[in-house]
Amino acid sequence: MYNSIIFDVDGTLIDTEEAVIKGLQKMLETDYGRVVERDRLTFVLGIPGKDSLPQLGIEDVKRAHDRWNHYIHEFFETVKVFDGITDLLEGLKNKKVTAGVVTSKTSQEVIDDFNPFGLTDYMAYTVCSSDTKKHKPNPEPLLKYLEISGADPKKSIYIGDTIYDYQCARDAGIDFGLALWGCINQENIDAKFKFEKPTDILEVIETMK
Numbered sequence: 701m702y703n704s705i706i707f708d709v710d711g712t713l714i715d716t717e718e719a720v721i722k723g724l725q726k727m728l729e730t731d732y733g734r735v736v737e738r739d740r741l742t743f744v745l746g747i748p749g750k751d752s753l754p755q756l757g758i759e760d761v762k763r764a765h766d767r768w769n770h771y772i773h774e775f776f777e778t779v780k781v782f783d784g785i786t787d788l789l790e791g792l793k794n795k796k797v798t799a800g801v802v803t804s805k806t807s808q809e810v811i812d813d814f815n816p817f818g819l820t821d822y823m824a825y826t827v828c829s830s831d832t833k834k835h836k837p838n839p840e841p842l843l844k845y846l847e848i849s850g851a852d853p854k855k856s857i858y859i860g861d862t863i864y865d866y867q868c869a870r871d872a873g874i875d876f877g878l879a880l881w882g883c884i885n886q887e888n889i890d891a892k893f894k895f896e897k898p899t900d901i902l903e904v905i906e907t908m909k
Contacts, residue, residue: 711882
């Protein structure tokens with residue numbers, strides 16, 4: 701039975717896609733005079749800004765990332781918790797299953813995203829971008845989580861929505877569950893489980909006792 705469920709954030713717990721893409725579009729147009737279509741920017745979802753911005757030809761990454769975050773907040777009304785997430789987290793709490801987060805977001809971004817929706821108290825451990833030198837798809841963030849939480853990798857599963865999440869889990873020796881509700885592209889993601897909705901995770905936990 702899994703006794704440790706580790707979550708990605710964007711595309712898994714909360715739907716930030718509109719805010720992330722629209723914020724990036726506004727930053728590129730306002731600060732760089734570039735109008736970039738949405739389809740050309742979806743690759744940024746699920747990877748750190750310091751890795752995605754250079755691919756857009758941005759040299760001053762820190763400044764651009766700060767400006768991007770500024771504009772994301774202008775679209776915060778589009779951010780929401782995916783349907784079923786609260787029920788899932790309550791179910792895990794009732795089953796005394798530890799929930800935590802491994803994300804490419806900064807600690808402040810997690811606070812900004814979680815506090816308005818009351819998600820913070822559900823998470824026993826959090827690993828953010830500043831906690832490791834390497835980031836997804838490298839396994840270091842998940843290995844760091846195992847280190848600080850003491851979780852057994854054989855009884856842990858990482859839930860995410862991108863191939864970067866899958867590769868991180870695979871190389872850390874942890875089972876991976878694909879969050880289909882937030883996944884844009886399933887290609888080459890060999891997940892142990894593919895969950896249609898969040899509460900399906902509770903059913904897997906039950907059947908694996």
